[in-house]
Amino acid sequence: MNINLISIGNKMPDWVELAGNDFIKRLPAEIRINSILLPLIRRGKNPDIARIVRDESRKLIAAVPRDSLFVVLDVLGKPVTTMKLSSMLETWLQQGQDISIIIGGPDGVSDELLSKAALKISLSQLTFPHPLVRVILLEQIYRAWSIINNHPYHRA
Numbered sequence: 052m053n054i055n056l057i058s059i060g061n062k063m064p065d066w067v068e069l070a071g072n073d074f075i076k077r078l079p080a081e082i083r084i085n086s087i088l089l090p091l092i093r094r095g096k097n098p099d100i101a102r103i104v105r106d107e108s109r110k111l112i113a114a115v116p117r118d119s120l121f122v123v124l125d126v127l128g129k130p131v132t133t134m135k136l137s138s139m140l141e142t143w144l145q146q147g148q149d150i151s152i153i154i155g156g157p158d159g160v161s162d163e164l165l166s167k168a169a170l171k172i173s174l175s176q177l178t179f180p181h182p183l184v185r186v187i188l189l190e191q192i193y194r195a196w197s198i199i200n201n202h203p204y205h206r207a
Contacts (some may be wrong), residue, residue, distance in 0.1 A: 052144055054192065057087040057114045058154035059107045060181050067182040074189040078196060081144070084189070087114050091156060100158050108161035111153050119149035121168050123160060124184065128171035133205070137195035144199075154184055 063071075075084045089110050092103045115121055120143065131139075143150055153160065153168070165171060174187060197204035 052081060052147060053083050053085055053116075053119070053149040055085045055087060055114075055116060055119060055149070055151040056154065056185065056188065057089070057111055057151055058181065058185065059089050059111060059156035060091055060154075063088070063182050063185065067185055070186045071189045074186075074193040077193050082192075082196065084192075086185075089114060104156070104158050105161050105163070107156045107158075108164035111155065111160065112164055112167060115151040115153070116149065119151040120170070121151055121153070122170045122172060123153040123155070123165060123168040124174060124188075125155075125160065125165065125168075125171045126173060126176075126178070128173040130176070131172045131174065133191060133194055134198070136191055137198040140192065140195040141199045152188065154181060154188075157181070 071086075078084065089107070092107055094100075094103065142148075153164070155164070174184065174191070179187065194205050196202070
């Protein structure tokens, strides 16, 4: 199964790469993480935010591989607990379903993108910077896998 993390942003800081890669290495070979980082559209003095969000969202949509489940992280999405994510991951693994998880740009994603998503989820009611979202998401994927496999990492 492939999990595609597709995001808009600039090159991630080294600490994000280190932390993210640590969780990726812990995952079994049956779960492959593909990181796709699309460049942020430059924002000038008086940016047309609506156009920028539309254009970034279209780039995100175009990057989603065919036949993968389209999931978007959205502040208004359905809140997901660790146990619910574990259940979802188990279903996806059983179905052999590839997943594409979208992390939008700093100004969010378009309604067009949201309408194409099979699932809209929220990691938290808190707002996190994009680099931290990536690390949290990878940690939660690893934690979900550890729950499925009764690995001692998850102690709730």
